[in-house]
Amino acid sequence: MRSVYATAAAMVAVLGVTACGDGEPEVADIPYDQVRAAMEGDAAAWRSYSSEIKGKTVRWTGRMVRAERVRGDDYVEEGEAYIDMDADGQGSPAPDVVLQIPVSQVDALNTPERPVTFRATILGFVPAEGGQMIEMNLKELAE
Numbered sequence: 001m002r003s004v005y006a007t008a009a010a011m012v013a014v015l016g017v018t019a020c021g022d023g024e025p026e027v028a029d030i031p032y033d034q035v036r037a038a039m040e041g042d043a044a045a046w047r048s049y050s051s052e053i054k055g056k057t058v059r060w061t062g063r064m065v066r067a068e069r070v071r072g073d074d075y076v077e078e079g080e081a082y083i084d085m086d087a088d089g090q091g092s093p094a095p096d097v098v099l100q101i102p103v104s105q106v107d108a109l110n111t112p113e114r115p116v117t118f119r120a121t122i123l124g125f126v127p128a129e130g131g132q133m134i135e136m137n138l139k140e141l142a143e
Helices: 002-020 032-039 043-053 103-109
Strands: 057-071 077-084 097-101 115-128 131-142
Touching: 032 043, 032 057, 032 131, 057 097, 057 103, 077 103, 077 115, 097 103, 097 115
Parallel strands: 097 131
Antiparallel strands: 057 077, 057 115, 077 097, 115 131
16 A cells, blocks of 8 residues: 555655746747758758757847737737847848747837847748748747
8 A cells, every 4th residue: 555655655756846847938049040951052952951940949049120010820920029130240140030929019119220139949941032030939038
């Protein structure tokens, strides 16, 4: 009978530890410059690399281009923030990343040229003027 109680107590302890985790994905060590170089390289290599990094969570710093309200599926209002990831003097001052953000944060974030550090999950890649933008889901915004 003691072994039943001991086994049950061990299971509860394991389940408790598992449930206490924050459930957030680990931040991958993927610098933006590495993604940019892959985008600008061979098309076949880019397709392979882009499928590898899709779903990964990263922590990057860029500059706000704009934040706005848009109409998503079923005309539901959503928020988007457009981030320029290029270093000063590198590339054109255009958005490289589009973050899905809560609508409640649009006004607070809509400050062009504001430095912004964020943790987000890579959802995919969308066509943009002159190339592609990385579409991401915001997990955390560093103030």
